[in-house]
Amino acid sequence: MSGRGAEKRVALVKGDGVGPEVIDGALAVLEAAGADLEFVPVELGYGQWKKTGKAMAEEDLDLVKTCHCVLFGAITTPPDPDYKSVLLTLRKGLDLYANIRPFRTADLDFVIVRENTEGMYSGVEKLDEEEATTLRVITLRGSLRIAEKACAIASKREKLTIVHKSNVLKSDNLFLRICRETAHRWDVPFEDMLVDAAAYNLVINPKRFDVIVTTNLFGDILSDEAAGVIGGLGLCPSANLGEKYALFEPIHGSAPDIAGRGIANPIGAIRSAAMMLEWFGEVGKARMMEEAVEWTLAQKVATPDLGGSCSTREVAEAISKRLAWSD
Numbered sequence: 001m002s003g004r005g006a007e008k009r010v011a012l013v014k015g016d017g018v019g020p021e022v023i024d025g026a027l028a029v030l031e032a033a034g035a036d037l038e039f040v041p042v043e044l045g046y047g048q049w050k051k052t053g054k055a056m057a058e059e060d061l062d063l064v065k066t067c068h069c070v071l072f073g074a075i076t077t078p079p080d081p082d083y084k085s086v087l088l089t090l091r092k093g094l095d096l097y098a099n100i101r102p103f104r105t106a107d108l109d110f111v112i113v114r115e116n117t118e119g120m121y122s123g124v125e126k127l128d129e130e131e132a133t134t135l136r137v138i139t140l141r142g143s144l145r146i147a148e149k150a151c152a153i154a155s156k157r158e159k160l161t162i163v164h165k166s167n168v169l170k171s172d173n174l175f176l177r178i179c180r181e182t183a184h185r186w187d188v189p190f191e192d193m194l195v196d197a198a199a200y201n202l203v204i205n206p207k208r209f210d211v212i213v214t215t216n217l218f219g220d221i222l223s224d225e226a227a228g229v230i231g232g233l234g235l236c237p238s239a240n241l242g243e244k245y246a247l248f249e250p251i252h253g254s255a256p257d258i259a260g261r262g263i264a265n266p267i268g269a270i271r272s273a274a275m276m277l278e279w280f281g282e283v284g285k286a287r288m289m290e291e292a293v294e295w296t297l298a299q300k301v302a303t304p305d306l307g308g309s310c311s312t313r314e315v316a317e318a319i320s321k322r323l324a325w326s327d
């Protein structure tokens, strides 16, 4: 899929909190899967801000751009009023417009495709004493490219649900129209649903969903809800895709409440690494990693967030051993 020759260069951003712990787990499993990757460590985030006063420097983006993609842990927001989100800077700088979040358990399997660059996170804001405004920008180009990505995924699955709030937000009329037209063009079965109804249905009957496409903020919130529905944030991976670059990260944050104790669930990070291998075209190895994760979960080898008593390392080791057997 990458089409960039044999060498696979990955910017490694472990980040803060549980980020390094879960990424180390993912690296161990990638090695057990026999992945042939070149890692370029890039220090970004709170730790870097404490050392240098900057969570991310200009040259960091240039270094990241010498790589094909990024494997990302999590970043703690520094207490700095001028702080610009590292993740948003990377998403914008690499034009990673599609956030793909698969949610899978033994009996659930759906994907949220979230627009990643505009909507409520466009960064167009005005603050003064009396009034604070955030502009929700929806463009034809932004809607079209996320609709195309979602339809490409849905065309290999069952159906598309377009989630919006066009009864109140006029900007969503554009998003909805473009998604409908794109689904017609792809001949993908589709429905549309108001975001409040989608939030309710995700809890009541998550099986009714297959591929959801939605705008930035709605996708952010619905994916944390979906993570809760399938059993926890620690299980969930994501891919941020653009035309040229990609970034893979677990959907959880730096979890400062459990950082440093070696008990963070590494599965979201390991599944993100599997998505990265798939993006590189290593579909067989990616599937083997996913199967080893499922086998390990079925054996109840689990960290405390899933009711188990294993450490991050023990879970990663169990998955790695399973991979060694299936060789």
Ligand code: ATP
Residues within 6 Å of the ligand: 018, 022, 074, 075, 076, 077, 233, 234, 251, 252, 253, 254, 255, 256, 257, 258, 263, 264, 265, 266, 268, 305
């Ligand atoms: P951030 O602002 O960086 O997103 P946060 O604390 O708001 O941080 P998370 O870091 O995602 O959000 O944590 C939310 C909750 O989920 C916390 O209770 C945390 O311990 C738990 N959690 C997050 N990631 C994991 C993980 N990998 N394993 C176990 N628990 C996790």
